[in-house]
Amino acid sequence: MSLIARELEAAGIATVILGSALDIVEHCGVPRFVFTDFPLGNPCGRPWDRDMQWQIVSTALDLLATATQPRTTVRTPYRWQSNTWRTRFMEVRDDNRAWLAEQGATRRATQAHRRETP
Amino acid sequence: MSTSPEPVHYMARSRAYYEAQGYERPYVWAHFDDVPFTRLRKPLPDLRLALITTAALYPRRASDQREVAWGSTIDAPEVLYGGDLFWDKEATHLEDLNSFFPIDHLRRAVDEGRIGALAPRFYCVPTSYSQRQTLEQDAPRVIGLCKADAVDIALLVPL
Numbered sequence: 001m002s003l004i005a006r007e008l009e010a011a012g013i014a015t016v017i018l019g020s021a022l023d024i025v026e027h028c029g030v031p032r033f034v035f036t037d038f039p040l041g042n043p044c045g046r047p048w049d050r051d052m053q054w055q056i057v058s059t060a061l062d063l064l065a066t067a068t069q070p071r072t073t074v075r076t077p078y079r080w081q082s083n084t085w086r087t088r089f090m091e092v093r094d095d096n097r098a099w100l101a102e103q104g105a106t107r108r109a110t111q112a113h114r115r116e117t118p
Numbered sequence: 119m120s121t122s123p124e125p126v127h128y129m130a131r132s133r134a135y136y137e138a139q140g141y142e143r144p145y146v147w148a149h150f151d152d153v154p155f156t157r158l159r160k161p162l163p164d165l166r167l168a169l170i171t172t173a174a175l176y177p178r179r180a181s182d183q184r185e186v187a188w189g190s191t192i193d194a195p196e197v198l199y200g201g202d203l204f205w206d207k208e209a210t211h212l213e214d215l216n217s218f219f220p221i222d223h224l225r226r227a228v229d230e231g232r233i234g235a236l237a238p239r240f241y242c243v244p245t246s247y248s249q250r251q252t253l254e255q256d257a258p259r260v261i262g263l264c265k266a267d268a269v270d271i272a273l274l275v276p277l
Contacts, residue, residue: 004252014157015271028148044217045217069155104139
């Protein structure tokens, strides 16, 4: 999505991204970014929390108008209800290494089969 | 006052995860030194906004062709799908459309005069492993849709 924002901007359409993957978006480099430090999946706010969602969307609209230079990131103040997701997401542990290796092997085999199937 | 935790380093996390899955070459995330920038030519209440999502109109399978698609914002779907995308399926869910596709909030923004209008269509952009596909195929299609819909500004929401 960061690449799409860059291309739109170059075509004269001002953009703002709402997202939760700070490092990926900033590494790419985008014009305007509203970052909410939530698990990936709900970049517009906690499910069913209409007030929070409205505030986050409003922040994005404001940023469209107020940003004066590219790479402008605004961090919203919201916190997820717990922090366990921070370590658990895509976690590699001693007790899941064998399972992950098996998952990867299965995936590669499926992809190879798909490539060979006309 | 408690300090904010450090945001998750997704690039490092995914590198370790796929390495553990046996992938030898790490994904090279897009990176640019220069960033394009377009200033607003008019106030927000005079501009038309497009909503762009990475979610899909139907439950996409990994083997499906991944192309730019669109739907109506006037008669918007009540459900969009992201089961095939990279997000935290243990910590949260996509049952509330407005948590990742803020259609109701954008309608409110129009009603309250914050923005001029919502484009008649929203656009679905597939995430692609291939940055070349995104740059050479998907981006020109999205730009074409924006031009056809007389879009001035865009809100992009990746899951």
